[in-house]
Amino acid sequence: MSCARCLKFLMLFFNGIIFLAGAGILAVGIWVKVDSGSILGFLGKIPNAPSELSQVLNVGYLLIALGALLVIIGFLGCCGAMRESKCMLLLFFVIVMLIFLAEVAGAIVLLVFRPLVDSLFVKFGIIAVQNIRTDYGKNDDVTGLWDTTMSTLKCCGFNNYTDFINSTYHRNNGYPSMCCQDGGAPCGNNTNSTAVPSVPGCFTRIKALIEDNSKVIIGVALGIAVLELGAMITSMSLFCSLKSA
Structure with missing residues:
Protein backbone atom coordinates (compact mmCIF):
# COMPACT_ATOMS: atom_id res chain seq x y z
CA MET A 1 0.00 0.00 0.00
CA ARG A 114 21.04 9.18 -43.56
CA PRO A 115 21.34 9.25 -47.41
CA LEU A 116 17.54 9.52 -47.64
CA VAL A 117 17.54 12.36 -45.13
CA ASP A 118 20.28 14.12 -47.11
CA SER A 119 18.25 13.77 -50.33
CA LEU A 120 15.22 15.20 -48.54
CA PHE A 121 17.31 18.19 -47.46
CA VAL A 122 18.38 18.66 -51.09
CA LYS A 123 14.75 18.64 -52.22
CA PHE A 124 13.83 20.99 -49.38
CA GLY A 125 16.65 23.29 -50.50
CA ILE A 126 15.21 23.44 -54.02
CA ILE A 127 11.80 24.34 -52.60
CA ALA A 128 13.35 26.94 -50.26
CA VAL A 129 15.24 28.63 -53.11
CA GLN A 130 12.10 28.67 -55.25
CA ASN A 131 10.24 30.16 -52.29
CA ILE A 132 12.84 32.93 -52.03
CA ARG A 133 12.72 33.75 -55.72
CA THR A 134 8.94 33.87 -56.00
CA ASP A 135 7.67 35.10 -52.61
CA TYR A 136 10.48 36.99 -50.86
CA GLY A 137 9.61 40.68 -50.84
CA LYS A 138 6.03 39.98 -51.97
CA ASN A 139 4.62 37.84 -49.16
CA ASP A 140 4.99 39.51 -45.74
CA ASP A 141 5.00 36.21 -43.81
CA VAL A 142 7.64 34.62 -46.04
CA THR A 143 9.75 37.78 -46.04
CA GLY A 144 9.53 38.16 -42.27
CA LEU A 145 10.42 34.50 -41.69
CA TRP A 146 13.50 34.68 -43.92
CA ASP A 147 14.60 38.05 -42.54
CA THR A 148 14.31 36.77 -38.96
CA THR A 149 16.22 33.60 -39.81
CA MET A 150 18.97 35.43 -41.69
CA SER A 151 19.41 38.18 -39.08
CA THR A 152 19.42 35.68 -36.20
CA LEU A 153 21.84 33.19 -37.76
CA LYS A 154 23.89 35.82 -39.63
CA CYS A 155 23.34 34.01 -42.91
CA CYS A 156 22.12 34.74 -46.45
CA GLY A 157 19.56 32.64 -48.34
CA PHE A 158 19.38 28.86 -48.11
CA ASN A 159 22.68 28.15 -49.89
CA ASN A 160 24.17 31.66 -50.27
CA TYR A 161 23.45 35.05 -51.82
CA THR A 162 22.98 33.52 -55.29
CA ASP A 163 19.56 32.23 -54.18
CA PHE A 164 18.29 35.79 -54.66
CA ILE A 165 19.55 36.15 -58.22
CA ASN A 166 16.69 36.49 -60.75
CA SER A 167 14.18 36.88 -57.94
CA THR A 168 11.53 39.60 -57.96
CA TYR A 169 13.13 41.21 -54.91
CA HIS A 170 16.60 41.21 -56.46
CA ARG A 171 15.43 42.82 -59.68
CA ASN A 172 13.78 45.65 -57.75
CA ASN A 173 15.95 46.06 -54.65
CA GLY A 174 19.19 44.13 -55.08
CA TYR A 175 20.27 41.87 -52.20
CA PRO A 176 18.88 41.92 -48.63
CA SER A 177 21.02 43.79 -46.12
CA MET A 178 21.79 40.53 -44.26
CA CYS A 179 23.68 39.34 -47.37
CA CYS A 180 26.00 42.34 -47.26
CA GLN A 181 27.56 41.82 -43.84
CA ASP A 182 31.32 42.40 -43.70
CA GLY A 183 31.20 43.49 -47.32
CA GLY A 184 31.57 39.88 -48.42
CA ALA A 185 28.41 39.33 -50.40
CA PRO A 186 27.62 41.72 -53.24
CA CYS A 187 25.22 44.54 -52.51
CA GLY A 188 22.97 46.28 -54.97
CA ASN A 189 21.37 45.02 -58.16
CA ASN A 190 24.42 43.31 -59.64
CA THR A 191 23.64 39.81 -60.87
CA ASN A 192 27.00 39.54 -62.68
CA SER A 193 29.12 40.01 -59.58
CA THR A 194 31.89 37.48 -59.09
CA ALA A 195 32.57 38.45 -55.50
CA VAL A 196 33.10 35.56 -53.07
CA PRO A 197 30.60 35.98 -50.23
CA SER A 198 31.75 35.74 -46.64
CA VAL A 199 28.17 35.34 -45.41
CA PRO A 200 27.28 31.63 -45.49
CA GLY A 201 23.88 30.18 -46.34
CA CYS A 202 21.39 29.48 -43.57
CA PHE A 203 21.53 25.73 -44.20
CA THR A 204 25.29 25.80 -43.59
CA ARG A 205 24.76 27.78 -40.40
CA ILE A 206 22.08 25.41 -39.08
CA LYS A 207 24.23 22.39 -39.93
CA ALA A 208 27.22 23.87 -38.11
CA LEU A 209 25.03 24.84 -35.16
CA ILE A 210 23.74 21.28 -34.81
CA GLU A 211 27.24 19.80 -35.11
CA ASP A 212 28.69 22.22 -32.55
CA ASN A 213 25.92 21.44 -30.06
CA SER A 214 25.52 17.75 -30.89
CA LYS A 215 26.57 16.62 -27.39
CA VAL A 216 24.06 18.95 -25.74
CA ILE A 217 21.31 17.84 -28.13
CA ILE A 218 22.07 14.16 -27.49
CA GLY A 219 22.14 14.77 -23.73
CA VAL A 220 18.79 16.57 -23.76
CA ALA A 221 17.27 13.85 -25.98
CA LEU A 222 18.50 11.11 -23.65
CA GLY A 223 17.21 13.04 -20.62
CA ILE A 224 13.76 13.40 -22.19
CA ALA A 225 13.79 9.70 -23.12
Whole structure:
Protein backbone atom coordinates (compact mmCIF):
# COMPACT_ATOMS: atom_id res chain seq x y z
CA MET A 1 0.00 0.00 0.00
CA SER A 2 2.84 2.38 0.82
CA CYS A 3 4.37 1.61 -2.59
CA ALA A 4 1.10 2.56 -4.30
CA ARG A 5 1.00 5.83 -2.35
CA CYS A 6 4.58 6.61 -3.33
CA LEU A 7 3.80 5.95 -7.00
CA LYS A 8 0.67 8.10 -6.74
CA PHE A 9 2.67 10.93 -5.19
CA LEU A 10 5.27 10.76 -7.97
CA MET A 11 2.56 10.81 -10.62
CA LEU A 12 0.82 13.79 -8.99
CA PHE A 13 4.04 15.73 -8.48
CA PHE A 14 5.59 15.39 -11.93
CA ASN A 15 2.34 15.57 -13.88
CA GLY A 16 1.24 18.55 -11.80
CA ILE A 17 4.35 20.38 -13.01
CA ILE A 18 3.65 19.26 -16.59
CA PHE A 19 0.04 20.44 -16.34
CA LEU A 20 0.96 23.86 -14.93
CA ALA A 21 3.71 24.34 -17.50
CA GLY A 22 1.34 23.37 -20.30
CA ALA A 23 -1.36 25.70 -18.99
CA GLY A 24 1.13 28.56 -18.87
CA ILE A 25 2.39 27.91 -22.41
CA LEU A 26 -1.19 27.55 -23.69
CA ALA A 27 -2.22 30.82 -22.02
CA VAL A 28 0.73 32.67 -23.57
CA GLY A 29 -0.04 31.21 -27.00
CA ILE A 30 -3.70 32.23 -26.81
CA TRP A 31 -2.78 35.70 -25.56
CA VAL A 32 -0.30 36.15 -28.42
CA LYS A 33 -2.97 35.29 -31.01
CA VAL A 34 -5.96 37.06 -29.38
CA ASP A 35 -4.28 40.26 -28.25
CA SER A 36 -1.93 40.65 -31.21
CA GLY A 37 -2.74 44.37 -31.49
CA SER A 38 -1.44 45.13 -28.01
CA ILE A 39 1.67 43.02 -28.58
CA LEU A 40 2.43 44.79 -31.86
CA GLY A 41 1.90 48.11 -30.11
CA PHE A 42 4.30 47.10 -27.35
CA LEU A 43 6.92 45.88 -29.82
CA GLY A 44 6.56 49.10 -31.77
CA LYS A 45 7.55 51.13 -28.69
CA ILE A 46 10.88 49.32 -28.31
CA PRO A 47 13.66 51.67 -29.49
CA ASN A 48 15.43 50.52 -32.66
CA ALA A 49 13.41 47.29 -32.70
CA PRO A 50 13.80 45.33 -35.97
CA SER A 51 10.64 44.99 -38.04
CA GLU A 52 11.10 41.20 -38.06
CA LEU A 53 10.25 41.18 -34.35
CA SER A 54 6.56 41.22 -35.26
CA GLN A 55 6.95 37.66 -36.56
CA VAL A 56 6.85 36.52 -32.92
CA LEU A 57 3.06 36.40 -33.39
CA ASN A 58 3.46 33.33 -35.62
CA VAL A 59 4.93 31.42 -32.66
CA GLY A 60 1.48 31.55 -31.02
CA TYR A 61 0.22 28.52 -32.95
CA LEU A 62 3.20 26.43 -31.86
CA LEU A 63 2.73 27.49 -28.23
CA ILE A 64 -0.97 26.60 -28.34
CA ALA A 65 -0.29 23.14 -29.78
CA LEU A 66 2.54 22.39 -27.34
CA GLY A 67 0.63 23.77 -24.35
CA ALA A 68 -2.51 21.77 -25.21
CA LEU A 69 -0.51 18.54 -25.50
CA LEU A 70 1.20 19.12 -22.14
CA VAL A 71 -2.12 19.99 -20.48
CA ILE A 72 -3.70 16.77 -21.74
CA ILE A 73 -0.76 14.64 -20.61
CA GLY A 74 -0.58 16.34 -17.21
CA PHE A 75 -4.34 16.11 -16.69
CA LEU A 76 -4.46 12.41 -17.51
CA GLY A 77 -1.51 11.67 -15.23
CA CYS A 78 -2.78 13.73 -12.28
CA CYS A 79 -6.43 12.78 -12.56
CA GLY A 80 -5.61 9.14 -13.19
CA ALA A 81 -3.42 8.96 -10.10
CA MET A 82 -5.79 10.97 -7.87
CA ARG A 83 -8.94 9.08 -8.84
CA GLU A 84 -7.05 5.83 -9.25
CA SER A 85 -8.54 5.53 -12.71
CA LYS A 86 -7.00 2.68 -14.64
CA CYS A 87 -8.51 4.02 -17.85
CA MET A 88 -6.79 7.42 -17.50
CA LEU A 89 -3.52 5.84 -16.45
CA LEU A 90 -3.62 3.56 -19.46
CA LEU A 91 -4.43 6.46 -21.79
CA PHE A 92 -1.57 8.46 -20.25
CA PHE A 93 0.77 5.52 -20.84
CA VAL A 94 -0.36 5.15 -24.47
CA ILE A 95 0.14 8.86 -25.29
CA VAL A 96 3.61 9.00 -23.71
CA MET A 97 4.53 5.70 -25.41
CA LEU A 98 3.44 7.04 -28.82
CA ILE A 99 5.56 10.17 -28.32
CA PHE A 100 8.50 8.01 -27.23
CA LEU A 101 8.13 5.68 -30.23
CA ALA A 102 7.89 8.64 -32.60
CA GLU A 103 11.15 10.01 -31.18
CA VAL A 104 12.84 6.60 -31.50
CA ALA A 105 11.58 6.25 -35.08
CA GLY A 106 12.92 9.70 -35.93
CA ALA A 107 16.32 8.82 -34.47
CA ILE A 108 16.43 5.56 -36.45
CA VAL A 109 15.54 7.37 -39.67
CA LEU A 110 18.33 9.89 -39.07
CA LEU A 111 20.90 7.19 -38.33
CA VAL A 112 19.97 4.38 -40.73
CA PHE A 113 18.50 6.35 -43.60
CA ARG A 114 21.04 9.18 -43.56
CA PRO A 115 21.34 9.25 -47.41
CA LEU A 116 17.54 9.52 -47.64
CA VAL A 117 17.54 12.36 -45.13
CA ASP A 118 20.28 14.12 -47.11
CA SER A 119 18.25 13.77 -50.33
CA LEU A 120 15.22 15.20 -48.54
CA PHE A 121 17.31 18.19 -47.46
CA VAL A 122 18.38 18.66 -51.09
CA LYS A 123 14.75 18.64 -52.22
CA PHE A 124 13.83 20.99 -49.38
CA GLY A 125 16.65 23.29 -50.50
CA ILE A 126 15.21 23.44 -54.02
CA ILE A 127 11.80 24.34 -52.60
CA ALA A 128 13.35 26.94 -50.26
CA VAL A 129 15.24 28.63 -53.11
CA GLN A 130 12.10 28.67 -55.25
CA ASN A 131 10.24 30.16 -52.29
CA ILE A 132 12.84 32.93 -52.03
CA ARG A 133 12.72 33.75 -55.72
CA THR A 134 8.94 33.87 -56.00
CA ASP A 135 7.67 35.10 -52.61
CA TYR A 136 10.48 36.99 -50.86
CA GLY A 137 9.61 40.68 -50.84
CA LYS A 138 6.03 39.98 -51.97
CA ASN A 139 4.62 37.84 -49.16
CA ASP A 140 4.99 39.51 -45.74
CA ASP A 141 5.00 36.21 -43.81
CA VAL A 142 7.64 34.62 -46.04
CA THR A 143 9.75 37.78 -46.04
CA GLY A 144 9.53 38.16 -42.27
CA LEU A 145 10.42 34.50 -41.69
CA TRP A 146 13.50 34.68 -43.92
CA ASP A 147 14.60 38.05 -42.54
CA THR A 148 14.31 36.77 -38.96
CA THR A 149 16.22 33.60 -39.81
CA MET A 150 18.97 35.43 -41.69
CA SER A 151 19.41 38.18 -39.08
CA THR A 152 19.42 35.68 -36.20
CA LEU A 153 21.84 33.19 -37.76
CA LYS A 154 23.89 35.82 -39.63
CA CYS A 155 23.34 34.01 -42.91
CA CYS A 156 22.12 34.74 -46.45
CA GLY A 157 19.56 32.64 -48.34
CA PHE A 158 19.38 28.86 -48.11
CA ASN A 159 22.68 28.15 -49.89
CA ASN A 160 24.17 31.66 -50.27
CA TYR A 161 23.45 35.05 -51.82
CA THR A 162 22.98 33.52 -55.29
CA ASP A 163 19.56 32.23 -54.18
CA PHE A 164 18.29 35.79 -54.66
CA ILE A 165 19.55 36.15 -58.22
CA ASN A 166 16.69 36.49 -60.75
CA SER A 167 14.18 36.88 -57.94
CA THR A 168 11.53 39.60 -57.96
CA TYR A 169 13.13 41.21 -54.91
CA HIS A 170 16.60 41.21 -56.46
CA ARG A 171 15.43 42.82 -59.68
CA ASN A 172 13.78 45.65 -57.75
CA ASN A 173 15.95 46.06 -54.65
CA GLY A 174 19.19 44.13 -55.08
CA TYR A 175 20.27 41.87 -52.20
CA PRO A 176 18.88 41.92 -48.63
CA SER A 177 21.02 43.79 -46.12
CA MET A 178 21.79 40.53 -44.26
CA CYS A 179 23.68 39.34 -47.37
CA CYS A 180 26.00 42.34 -47.26
CA GLN A 181 27.56 41.82 -43.84
CA ASP A 182 31.32 42.40 -43.70
CA GLY A 183 31.20 43.49 -47.32
CA GLY A 184 31.57 39.88 -48.42
CA ALA A 185 28.41 39.33 -50.40
CA PRO A 186 27.62 41.72 -53.24
CA CYS A 187 25.22 44.54 -52.51
CA GLY A 188 22.97 46.28 -54.97
CA ASN A 189 21.37 45.02 -58.16
CA ASN A 190 24.42 43.31 -59.64
CA THR A 191 23.64 39.81 -60.87
CA ASN A 192 27.00 39.54 -62.68
CA SER A 193 29.12 40.01 -59.58
CA THR A 194 31.89 37.48 -59.09
CA ALA A 195 32.57 38.45 -55.50
CA VAL A 196 33.10 35.56 -53.07
CA PRO A 197 30.60 35.98 -50.23
CA SER A 198 31.75 35.74 -46.64
CA VAL A 199 28.17 35.34 -45.41
CA PRO A 200 27.28 31.63 -45.49
CA GLY A 201 23.88 30.18 -46.34
CA CYS A 202 21.39 29.48 -43.57
CA PHE A 203 21.53 25.73 -44.20
CA THR A 204 25.29 25.80 -43.59
CA ARG A 205 24.76 27.78 -40.40
CA ILE A 206 22.08 25.41 -39.08
CA LYS A 207 24.23 22.39 -39.93
CA ALA A 208 27.22 23.87 -38.11
CA LEU A 209 25.03 24.84 -35.16
CA ILE A 210 23.74 21.28 -34.81
CA GLU A 211 27.24 19.80 -35.11
CA ASP A 212 28.69 22.22 -32.55
CA ASN A 213 25.92 21.44 -30.06
CA SER A 214 25.52 17.75 -30.89
CA LYS A 215 26.57 16.62 -27.39
CA VAL A 216 24.06 18.95 -25.74
CA ILE A 217 21.31 17.84 -28.13
CA ILE A 218 22.07 14.16 -27.49
CA GLY A 219 22.14 14.77 -23.73
CA VAL A 220 18.79 16.57 -23.76
CA ALA A 221 17.27 13.85 -25.98
CA LEU A 222 18.50 11.11 -23.65
CA GLY A 223 17.21 13.04 -20.62
CA ILE A 224 13.76 13.40 -22.19
CA ALA A 225 13.79 9.70 -23.12
CA VAL A 226 14.66 8.72 -19.53
CA LEU A 227 11.84 10.91 -18.18
CA GLU A 228 9.37 9.39 -20.64
CA LEU A 229 10.46 5.87 -19.71
CA GLY A 230 10.15 6.77 -16.03
CA ALA A 231 6.66 8.17 -16.62
CA MET A 232 5.59 5.00 -18.45
CA ILE A 233 7.06 2.69 -15.79
CA THR A 234 5.47 4.70 -12.96
CA SER A 235 2.04 4.83 -14.62
CA MET A 236 2.08 1.10 -15.39
CA SER A 237 3.31 0.23 -11.91
CA LEU A 238 0.47 2.24 -10.39
CA PHE A 239 -1.94 0.69 -12.90
CA CYS A 240 -0.88 -2.84 -11.90
CA SER A 241 -1.01 -2.07 -8.16
CA LEU A 242 -4.59 -0.79 -8.57
CA LYS A 243 -5.48 -3.80 -10.60
CA SER A 244 -4.23 -6.22 -8.00
CA ALA A 245 -5.71 -4.26 -5.09
